Amino acid sequence: MDPFASINFDWFLFGGLIILVSGALSTIVYLIGIILMNENVKTWAKTEFVELFFSMFFLAATVPLVLSTVSAADVFSASIYPSTYSDCICAGNCATPEMASIMQETMPKDAPCHIKLAIDFLQETFRESKDFMKSMFKTYVIWSFLSSISFNMDYVGGAATGSFNFSPFQPFMAIQLEIIAYMFDFLIKTMFILKFQEILMGFISTALFPVLLISGLVLRSLYLTRRLGGLLMAIAISLYFIFPMFYVLGGIVLHHLQDNGNGHAISAFYVKADGQLGKMLDDDSFEDAENLADAKKKICNAKTNLDIDNIQGGFEQVYSLYNEVKVLDADAISDSGWIMGEGGIIDGTSRVMFFSFFFSFLSLMSTIAAVRSLSPMLGGDVEIAGLTHLV
Amino acid sequence: MALYPGLGTEYLGIMGITVAIMILYIVLVRTISVIIKRPEWTAYSNIELYQLFISVGIMVLALGIAAGTQVFFEEALGKKASTPGTSAVIEAASSFIQKNLNRGVIPLLVDLMSLEAKFSFYNAVELRTGPTVWNWTIKMYPGLEAIINSVRVLFFTVMVMYGTTSVQLFILYLIDAVMYPFVLPAGVVLRFIPQTRDAGIFLITLAIVFQNIYPALYVISEMALDDIWAIQEWGSSFEPYSSLSSSPPAMFSSAMTVVQIPVVHLFNYVFLVPFFEGVATISLVGLFIPSLVMTLSTAFVNALTRFFTGKG
Numbered sequence: 001m002d003p004f005a006s007i008n009f010d011w012f013l014f015g016g017l018i019i020l021v022s023g024a025l026s027t028i029v030y031l032i033g034i035i036l037m038n039e040n041v042k043t044w045a046k047t048e049f050v051e052l053f054f055s056m057f058f059l060a061a062t063v064p065l066v067l068s069t070v071s072a073a074d075v076f077s078a079s080i081y082p083s084t085y086s087d088c089i090c091a092g093n094c095a096t097p098e099m100a101s102i103m104q105e106t107m108p109k110d111a112p113c114h115i116k117l118a119i120d121f122l123q124e125t126f127r128e129s130k131d132f133m134k135s136m137f138k139t140y141v142i143w144s145f146l147s148s149i150s151f152n153m154d155y156v157g158g159a160a161t162g163s164f165n166f167s168p169f170q171p172f173m174a175i176q177l178e179i180i181a182y183m184f185d186f187l188i189k190t191m192f193i194l195k196f197q198e199i200l201m202g203f204i205s206t207a208l209f210p211v212l213l214i215s216g217l218v219l220r221s222l223y224l225t226r227r228l229g230g231l232l233m234a235i236a237i238s239l240y241f242i243f244p245m246f247y248v249l250g251g252i253v254l255h256h257l258q259d260n261g262n263g264h265a266i267s268a269f270y271v272k273a274d275g276q277l278g279k280m281l282d283d284d285s286f287e288d289a290e291n292l293a294d295a296k297k298k299i300c301n302a303k304t305n306l307d308i309d310n311i312q313g314g315f316e317q318v319y320s321l322y323n324e325v326k327v328l329d330a331d332a333i334s335d336s337g338w339i340m341g342e343g344g345i346i347d348g349t350s351r352v353m354f355f356s357f358f359f360s361f362l363s364l365m366s367t368i369a370a371v372r373s374l375s376p377m378l379g380g381d382v383e384i385a386g387l388t389h390l391v
Numbered sequence: 392m393a394l395y396p397g398l399g400t401e402y403l404g405i406m407g408i409t410v411a412i413m414i415l416y417i418v419l420v421r422t423i424s425v426i427i428k429r430p431e432w433t434a435y436s437n438i439e440l441y442q443l444f445i446s447v448g449i450m451v452l453a454l455g456i457a458a459g460t461q462v463f464f465e466e467a468l469g470k471k472a473s474t475p476g477t478s479a480v481i482e483a484a485s486s487f488i489q490k491n492l493n494r495g496v497i498p499l500l501v502d503l504m505s506l507e508a509k510f511s512f513y514n515a516v517e518l519r520t521g522p523t524v525w526n527w528t529i530k531m532y533p534g535l536e537a538i539i540n541s542v543r544v545l546f547f548t549v550m551v552m553y554g555t556t557s558v559q560l561f562i563l564y565l566i567d568a569v570m571y572p573f574v575l576p577a578g579v580v581l582r583f584i585p586q587t588r589d590a591g592i593f594l595i596t597l598a599i600v601f602q603n604i605y606p607a608l609y610v611i612s613e614m615a616l617d618d619i620w621a622i623q624e625w626g627s628s629f630e631p632y633s634s635l636s637s638s639p640p641a642m643f644s645s646a647m648t649v650v651q652i653p654v655v656h657l658f659n660y661v662f663l664v665p666f667f668e669g670v671a672t673i674s675l676v677g678l679f680i681p682s683l684v685m686t687l688s689t690a691f692v693n694a695l696t697r698f699f700t701g702k703g
Contacts, residue, residue: 141534
């Protein structure tokens, strides 16, 4: 694993040259200080020599320091992460060929273990959100279908003609449908942010870290840009080591919940909620699709399933359908119902949002805090153009 | 003869006039101080004379940096700007943003719009069945409202991205048109005047940083993204979005497939995932990189301003 693989020029030589040039300029300034007998100029030059010594040290020690820190971060993160996953993600020892194949396809190549584990957390949260959303969507489809059923009757009598229309189920389902649609909307946005974070993590690992660190090393060697250089180095180090660590923590929590439940951390509660719609999360995911197909068949195939001889018979058929697909759930909006109760869709959506935002918030805050404390140590600025005011 | 593209001799004239006025001012103060015997005025004129020399030095340095960086970027990028008078690095940064716009944002918008239209069409299909006088009406493809709403969310997110990308492009054009031709000379002139010395320094650093560092960071980001794409074996260079209209699975390529969409994907909204990825990748270029570039550029302006003013 080479964190600097994406840098295609001899940055070490370039950094060395910059330090040499800077050293030569400082020497000239020192000589001028001697000629002018100006102690201030001499002191400035001496301070520059000390700073250049540090720059030289940072340049020489960058590769071994980064590699050893990456190793330490990898060992640390792999040891605290559930071994089933860390062994597969970091060492390639996967329990099943399918798992190995997924890891091969989804994990960025040439990334260190702690970055891969952070990405695993984001991918796993996305996958769970997807499962949860899938079950919610299926519920929505069935409800939407039943809600859309309307009864129409045309009449011609005397001078007046017209039609009588009404939707028997719509009034009882409108609010539930609205809630599901609202949660669905939340989930879509959250999943988009999850995906963004996953891509950002790969970008940090492959591109941002080496570019910022090397730019920082080079800029730190010049008096003019020393503070900026130190700041860039601090940003690079914090983004590479601190930022992913809180996602690793999130992964530990997520996998712990998965392993102690039924394989789901977010949607498990939805399964727990009650007997009917929660079943949609099971592997037999076509069960409800068949229900819908049956329902449609019963409506569409009027001759066999719908009593067309009298209106009452038609209503009875539709009412039986209503019961058959088990949507007549008066307690849906109660404390224990599948919408608002524990494990309901609001609860599930909140869990998705918790896993999506809480750990990223922690990561962001701790990264900014790390930059603030690390930057002065590396001779950089404390302020990041207003960002540091957040912490 | 222009010292560098976009800055003509007329500004050098203004700078010369400013220097002449400052010399006159200093001579006047010094003469008055001698006449009325005010040693503090003499000291003041000495300080101003020293500042005048510093200002001339800064002027030479600023113009030198301006000319030097143009040459440096032309050499580093291996090409000159296609339009004389424009900056090569700004042109390179603009082409990166335009690539994101033309090969990312717009095709994704078209795909999402197409998807929204098709789902809306299917959402309106209803079946009416029963005897002639009374009958039941049902939706043929129920539940599509949620998908349509999701597609709209993605669509409006990409619309925002369209706006931010266009703004970035406009900012680059504005920088090229304003920073070296106006802001830099204005900064140099203001540096000569005692009351606006700090403002002058700020404008000089602002011009240098936004003309060079700001677009250069975009170019570096593009190089980094190219490397990511190569390392991950996704392609030879960065592609913001692979339109589903032109690559497998060609969901929208044939009428037959289009007809099947709601049926095939009735319970499988997972087909939205490639759009998530597309929007996320475009967000990286449309939101994250600009904010990073702006943050680093501002930090650079602060660092340079502090250096030139000697305050920090």
